[in-house]
Amino acid sequence: MARALARHWGALVVFGAAALVPIVVRDAYFLDSLVLILLWGALSAAWNVAGGYAGQVSIGHASFFGIGAYSAALLGARWQQSPWLGMLVGIALSLAAGAAIGYLSNRLKGPYFALSTIAFSQVLLIVASRWRAFTSGSEGIPVPFRPGFATLGLGHVAWVYLALAVAVLYWGIQVWLEHSRFGYRLAGVREDEDAAQALGIPARRLKVIAVTASAALTSVCGTLWAQYVGFVDPFYVFSVDLSVRFALNTIIGGMGTALGPFLGSILITSLETYLRATLSGVKSGFTGIYLIVYGVVLILVVRFVPDGLAGVAGRLRARRARAHA
Template sequence: MALVVGVALVLSFPTIAPNPYILSAGIVVLSYACTATAWNFMGGFTGYVSLGHAAFFGLGAYGTGLLIRDVGLPSFAAWLLAGALVLLITIPVGIAALRVRGASFVIVSISFVLILLLVFQGWGSFTGGSDGLVVPRPFPDMLRPQHHETFFYLFAALLTVMLVVWWLIDRSRFGTGLKAVREDEDKAQALGVPTRNYKLVAYVVSATFTGLAGGMYALWFGDLDPIFQFSIMLGAYMVLMALLGGVRHLFGPLLGAFIVGTGLEYFKLEFGDTQFHLVAAALLLGAVVLFMPDGIIPAVTGLVRRFGPQESSIREVTAAELLERNGGTSPVPQPGATAGSDGSRTTSEAAPPDPNDEEDPR
């Protein structure tokens, strides 16, 4: 139900948007949603935080632009081919990044953006350097509002494809394996999950979708600058959006993108190019990491459930049931609990020690 309303709202946005500026802001927010959802193929499933996904956005954007300008491909063929190129580039990068766990992944991901920024700025004859690269428009005879409207739907379609793929993976055994990597990589491997290959596939899928979002952006915006396409901030926004909404949920990144994207557009409008947006983004990111690492969706559903009737009683029922079933093998010995036929149960159950709060044994 909520889904239908959401889809209807998104689809009708171009008609209800009061002016082209608002519509273009809507496109920016949708492109953010695309990147955050694409990021979430890696970040959400495997728990590996990439701060450098802007690299793939930039590669997709520049790839599309250069293939149109230098090879003369039709716009959307260039877009698809650029996506394929990002896929190929990601494989060796992913292999290097995933050779060792965690920390070096982060380091490689950031380094990759920084190196591409250097290369694209330094190699002016090929990329246009700091002067930028103008990407020919795919629909030259369209007027501006029409152009915006078309791209709004194109971005929405791309986002839909990503959401469907994410949903499919979430339900698959492959997705279960990836989530196991996120929860406990050693354990997953000991159960026969080829963790490195799984991570690599997730990384490549994530990067390719990010590249496609970048290419789409290039076709829409038409003007690329290494400073903006290979910006570490863009990668940070992807993380912030996904985390804010909730990385373990299909619509988490979308929700986060809506909030952060709208906020960013507002800041741009109100304060222009000050450093305010950096401080605001920093504070928000810090707050999310410290106080709400699971994001808004679980926080809200948790709140709803707390005031709902059943959740509070689940644990004591199950523990007591276990007691009945196994004839007193409940691992938490409870002097007050009886497994009698009258079904008497303890009214309160001490929370079992959570082994995951202990020092990481690794």
């Protein structure tokens, strides 16, 4: 127990602080940022399962986010169904889509896999924005707000704890990936697929499972996000920018580490909130300036700290351990 605490003290600090904040702070703006930090963190953790642990770097994960968002929004707006049902439908669709992509693009590596995932998200964007009769087309869908847990019409504090529960669950899944037989075998495939296969590890099957699971986890957060924000816009939920965001958080925090996606989300989401507050007076629009910073940060991070914050922390710890020895 003490060992586990010592190993996961970072997660304890992050999630503990998130759990305590709503008790102390009642400011809606602050709580809103917190919900978004946790949701973006969980989404990045979902991306990390495929990108970080299995080495299948996707720039099309917005596909599954959009599937989750649309499933719940359409069922809610058209047939007055509960978003929880929409979440299940989203999971089912994402499992199918993730398995299909994972299986079909199995042989693809590096840039080819990234390209095929972009293409998939673009196909979904075209369908969602042009199939007006079913999806309302490019106008998007407003998600009706109906108070109550069954309809996910919650207050800010409840949203914090719901997002926190999802975040902790996803963190736990990643920790399991670091310590389980499945996770070790996946790491073997990521580091050297040929060697792993030679040892009898079913590399392809493991990669498909990782991409499929990652898709379903992403979809769950897509549903939650749509219910939280209350509007689904096809050009946002299927955008390449959004897919890059999941990856960026994870890369900044540290790919293939359990806490990395959350550290990255804290940094990037706070930066966004800060810039939005500072630059709101600038006429040419805050989004542009924010995204320029974001692009430059991405270039600098992959160049100079490719293993992210968690990687840097790990190296510092190793150095200190050596100094003590």
